[in-house]
Amino acid sequence: MKKIIVLMTMIIIFMETFSDSIPMIPILPAIKNEEIDEIPTVPALPQEDLVEVAGIRPLEQNTTVMMNLKLDVVVPLEIISDVDIYGMVIDNQKLEIPFDVELNKVPDKKDYYSIKFSETEIxxxxxxxxDTKIYTPKFINTRIVEDNILYVDGAKISKEGTHTKKVYMTIEVKE
Incomplete structure (x- = not known):
């Protein structure tokens, strides 16, 4: 803000100092009312009616276009099921809990997609x-992926109580 004020002050001082050497811009004369009437106006719209006797204007050209449209809609492969697994481990018990994962459709390619978990060893x-491991098939080829196993080793669990863990699943493509 200070820079703008200093700049404006410098411009005013410059103009007052050198105002004799700068030519003045002539002031334009005012326009008289008589001259304003001479300015051309917008032409009026046509008054004649262009409707034919039958009430329909004749078409200059009529064309019918027939189109055939084909779309390729790609629906991505998605996991549509949430999996909640509950289990009770007593002492050094080892549990194998099977679970299924449901997809929105059958994969379009065989041995191409796989399920990846955010953690497999927990x-x-x-x-x-x-103390907990998740096993899943290497590739998914069906809409419902079976043979997923949650393996819990009770001997390695040292704290009693209720334990929860959130693991995220994604679908990965073969590279």
């Missing part, structure tokens, strides 16, 4: 030992 009780 420390469910946060004691530093891996």
């Amino acid at each position: 420390d469910i009780d946060n004691d530093g030992q891996i």
Whole structure:
């Protein structure tokens, strides 16, 4: 803001100092009312009616266009099921809990898609030992993916109580 004020002050001082050497711009004469009437106006719209006797204007050209449209809509492969797994482990018990994952459609390519989990080896009780593992088939070729197993080793769980863990699933393509 200070820079603008200083700049404006400098311009005013410059103009007052050198105003004798700068030519003045002539002032334009005012336009008289008589001259305003001479300015051309917008032409009026035509008054004659262009409608034919039957009430329909004749078409200059009529064309019928027939089109055939084909679309390729690609629906991505998605996991549409949430999987909630509940299990009770007593002492050193080992559990194998099978679970299914449902997809929105059958994969269009065989041995191309696979399910990836955010974690496959989990420390469910946060004691530093891996006690839970998730096993899944290498590729998915059906709409409902079976043979997924959650393996829990009770001998490695050191803390009693209820333990929860959220694991995210995504679909990955073969590279």
